[in-house]
Amino acid sequence: MSAPYDIAVVGGGLAGASLACALADSGLSIALIEAAAFDAPTDDNMRARTTALAWGTRAMFDDLGLWGAMADDAAAITDLHVSQAGHFGRVTVAASEYGLPALGYVVPNVTMIEALRARLAELHHVDVIAPARFESLVTNDGTVTLQLAAGETSRTLDTRLVIGADGTHSAVRRALGIGAQVDDYEQSAIITIVEPERAHGGRAYERFLPDGPLAILPRTPDTCAAVWAVPTARAQALCETADERFTHEINAAFGHRLGRLRLAGPRGAYPLSRVLADRAVAHRAALIGNAGHALHPAAAQGFNLSIRDALALAATLTEQQQLRGAAFDPGAADVLAGWADKRRPDQHRVANFTDGIVRLFSNRIPLLGHVRGAGLFGLSLAPGVRADMARRSMGLALLEDMPRAASLQGAQSRQTR
Numbered sequence: 001m002s003a004p005y006d007i008a009v010v011g012g013g014l015a016g017a018s019l020a021c022a023l024a025d026s027g028l029s030i031a032l033i034e035a036a037a038f039d040a041p042t043d044d045n046m047r048a049r050t051t052a053l054a055w056g057t058r059a060m061f062d063d064l065g066l067w068g069a070m071a072d073d074a075a076a077i078t079d080l081h082v083s084q085a086g087h088f089g090r091v092t093v094a095a096s097e098y099g100l101p102a103l104g105y106v107v108p109n110v111t112m113i114e115a116l117r118a119r120l121a122e123l124h125h126v127d128v129i130a131p132a133r134f135e136s137l138v139t140n141d142g143t144v145t146l147q148l149a150a151g152e153t154s155r156t157l158d159t160r161l162v163i164g165a166d167g168t169h170s171a172v173r174r175a176l177g178i179g180a181q182v183d184d185y186e187q188s189a190i191i192t193i194v195e196p197e198r199a200h201g202g203r204a205y206e207r208f209l210p211d212g213p214l215a216i217l218p219r220t221p222d223t224c225a226a227v228w229a230v231p232t233a234r235a236q237a238l239c240e241t242a243d244e245r246f247t248h249e250i251n252a253a254f255g256h257r258l259g260r261l262r263l264a265g266p267r268g269a270y271p272l273s274r275v276l277a278d279r280a281v282a283h284r285a286a287l288i289g290n291a292g293h294a295l296h297p298a299a300a301q302g303f304n305l306s307i308r309d310a311l312a313l314a315a316t317l318t319e320q321q322q323l324r325g326a327a328f329d330p331g332a333a334d335v336l337a338g339w340a341d342k343r344r345p346d347q348h349r350v351a352n353f354t355d356g357i358v359r360l361f362s363n364r365i366p367l368l369g370h371v372r373g374a375g376l377f378g379l380s381l382a383p384g385v386r387a388d389m390a391r392r393s394m395g396l397a398l399l400e401d402m403p404r405a406a407s408l409q410g411a412q413s414r415q416t417r
């Protein structure tokens, strides 16, 4: 019988692959199990997907030595413009106010995943097992046995710690018996690419409409990524309608801040719900990324939060291994509980903030009536709230528990005083 892996990460998406890369120097043996083939061709809808990375996330990719492979495809967000349909107010935040070159960057998902997978291929301590689907698990005293399936064949794999990084509908979470609070927003996000008549100049726009938020983000010098949340039935209709009709609708929703928007990519719709796992750890197991918390994309925080979980877990495991030496057990309950306790405040803050702004600005999602009625957009212009929004959108305020990013946090504190 072969020795168990120290860690088995189930899910080779952005969160799982980032964790495996962050464990590069730990010396721990790692299996990364992914249901899809790593060399499977990417379809056009996936190619249109982008992620807005906070400045802090870029710093983390820099630390991992991965930013170089992403930088050429990254579009800097130099300022942010937030508005609400039917109201004159707006909030603007500029990177220069913080002495930074950018608030964040918009990077195609394919670029990130290709950079992560290229790195994984170089790491001798990571065995990539793909395509292989996690099916079930049995926990023993010292190990967990995973049941995997690849086509007609199945196999087992033993590990001392299993990490569920298998997305919103996590099979690992279910197999561990961890429940989840699911709030269906009854919205879907339409993703596409548009070409504005006027140059975006690095400005990202978020427009809150009664149906849901519309984000227009810099993607290349000439194009923008559009992420438009609308009720699911409307999303389906908008994906199926003719290009001219869709172009008319998105222009009507966004207005003319960038002149006329021309459709320049395929359209895809992603159903949106908030899924919060009841707990992040179980016996010899932990959840990261969407498996632990799937959020509405309105505040562009899902992956930014996930990479903080992943890097904090890698840091905890590496540090504890150095402290405990040969006696180190990566599945030790106190190590996992320590990580979960440390991450909980950030997870709660970001999940509540994101859900709060979605409900605040959407007429169709329940919120206490008197709260919405009380001139809330005015409230968002209050200096304290505005500064808080700016800090969260950059992910800087939440870096204090990331040892390797501590110097950046120090720099930010000095600049904002």
Ligand SMILES: Cc1cc2nc3c(=O)[nH]c(=O)nc-3n(C[C@H](O)[C@H](O)[C@H](O)COP(=O)(O)OP(=O)(O)OC[C@H]3O[C@@H](n4cnc5c(N)ncnc54)[C@H](O)[C@@H]3O)c2cc1C
Binding pocket: 010, 011, 012, 013, 014, 015, 016, 033, 034, 035, 036, 050, 051, 052, 053, 132, 133, 134, 135, 165, 166, 167, 168, 171, 189, 191, 227, 270, 288, 289, 290, 291, 297, 300, 301, 302, 303, 304, 305, 306
């Ligand atoms: C429209 C939209 C826009 C977004 N924009 C942003 C943004 O701008 N900024 C931001 O920070 N976040 C954003 N997010 C959130 C972000 O995309 C997610 O937080 C992030 O992708 C989560 O990554 P993950 O690895 O946890 O999950 P996933 O990306 O879902 O990856 C899970 C992986 O697990 C694999 N898998 C699933 N089941 C199994 C199994 N049984 N066995 C083996 N493998 C399995 C899957 O194949 C997949 O590769 C957005 C989300 C949406 C929907």
